[in-house]
Amino acid sequence: GAVVSQHPSWVICKSGTSVKIECRSLDFQATTMFWYRQFPKQSLMLMATSNEGSKATYEQGVEKDKFLINHASLTLSTLTVTSAHPEDSSFYICSASKVAGGIRWNEQFFGPGTRLTVL
Amino acid sequence: GQQLNQSPQSMFIQEGEDVSMNCTSSSIFNTWLWYKQDPGEGPVLLIALYKAGELTSNGRLTAQFGITRKDSFLNISASIPSDVGIYFCAGQVGNFNKFYFGSGTKLNVKP
Numbered sequence: 247g248a249v250v251s252q253h254p255s256w257v258i259c260k261s262g263t264s265v266k267i268e269c270r271s272l273d274f275q276a277t278t279m280f281w282y283r284q285f286p287k288q289s290l291m292l293m294a295t296s297n298e299g300s301k302a303t304y305e306q307g308v309e310k311d312k313f314l315i316n317h318a319s320l321t322l323s324t325l326t327v328t329s330a331h332p333e334d335s336s337f338y339i340c341s342a343s344k345v346a347g348g349i350r351w352n353e354q355f356f357g358p359g360t361r362l363t364v365l
Numbered sequence: 366g367q368q369l370n371q372s373p374q375s376m377f378i379q380e381g382e383d384v385s386m387n388c389t390s391s392s393i394f395n396t397w398l399w400y401k402q403d404p405g406e407g408p409v410l411l412i413a414l415y416k417a418g419e420l421t422s423n424g425r426l427t428a429q430f431g432i433t434r435k436d437s438f439l440n441i442s443a444s445i446p447s448d449v450g451i452y453f454c455a456g457q458v459g460n461f462n463k464f465y466f467g468s469g470t471k472l473n474v475k476p
Contacts, residue, residue, distance in 0.1 A: 250407075280464070289453060290408070290466045339407050341464075354464060356400075356407035 248274050250342045252357035259330055260365055266326045267360045269340030275320035276342035280354065281313070284337040296323045330364040337361055367392050371454055371467030378444055379475050386452060386470040387438040394456035397430050397437035398464070402451045411452075412439070444474050 249272040259265050269279055278297050282290040294315050296302040302315035312334075314326040323342075327334055341354040371388045378384060388397070396415055400408035412423050414430035414437060421428055427440045437454055454467040 252407075282466075289468045292463060292465060295463060337405075341407075353410065353413060356409070358407045359405065361405070 248342075248344050248353075248355040250276075250340065250355045250357040252338075252340055252360050254360060255358060256361040256363075258363045258365065261331055262329055264326055264328045265330055265362060266324055267338055267340075267362075269323045269325070269342070269357055271321045271342040271344075271355070274342075274344050276323075276344060277320065278343040279317055279323040280341045280343070281315060281323075281325050282339045282341070284339060284359075286337075290339060293325075327362065330362070332364045335362055335364045367394075367456060367458060367465040369454060369456055369465055369467040371470055373470060374468070375471040375473070377473045377475070380444060380446060382444055384441040384444055384448075384472060385438060386454075387436060388454035388456070388467045389436040390456060391435065392456070392458065393434045394458055395434075396457035397428070398455045398457070399426075399428050399437070399439045400453045400455060400466075402453060402469075404450075408453060441472075444472075446474050446476050448472060449474050 251270045253268045281293045284290045292305050293308045294302045294304045296315045296317040298317045298320050304310045317323040337359050339359040341356045343354050369388050369390045398413045399411045402408045412428040417434045418432050419430040425442045451469045451471050453469050455464045
């Protein structure tokens with residue numbers, strides 16, 4: 247299998263506080279993890295690509311100082327939403343890429359998502 | 366990011382009917398994938414397509430990678446109530462394995 251977990255599954259915080267979301271690949275090593283944001287009734291928007299041991303690459307329009315990403319090991323990436331505001335309320339989903347040796351494509355396995363509500 | 370146009374936005378069908386949805390883009394993709402997402406959950410991969418012209422089936426699902434590499438379609442045959450959900454296409458570009466998602470097709474199946 248290829249299971250990806252996220253923690254917490256939901257979080258409510260006050261405006262101005264920071265929230266950390268964890269993404270773990272449970273039964274495989276993920277050299278690359280991705281963070282997406284999904285607003286209600288909308289599609290998944292790629293926020294950043296995270297490679298183990300290196301800085302994350304952010305998509306245009308995503309503030310890297312606001313959304314801090316750390317990929318410290320081959321099984322864990324974290325997203326910290328700093329100084330959260332109500333407009334940051336969203337469904338945050340991570341995915342992990344399981345490299346299939348010798349094959350160019352890398353399938354992504356998605357976590358169950360984290361619902362963030364900022365009051 | 367890349368723009369993927371997915372249609373239709375939503376569908377209301379009777380159980381047993383066939384369904385077709387598609388994605389188009391002005392960009393060329395290396396891989397096309399189709400996902401299903403249930404409310405409050407992450408997307409689950411249904412079918413992955415790796416070569417232009419490829420036609421792949423997974424049970425009642427069939428998907429094709431367009432020859433131009435700019436489009437893909439997904440067909441669901443003999444729909445059942447558990448097919449209800451939102452279906453997303455996703456295109457992969459470059460060597461960094463980035464995925465860009467379509468806007469989604471919400472499928473409703475009446476028993």
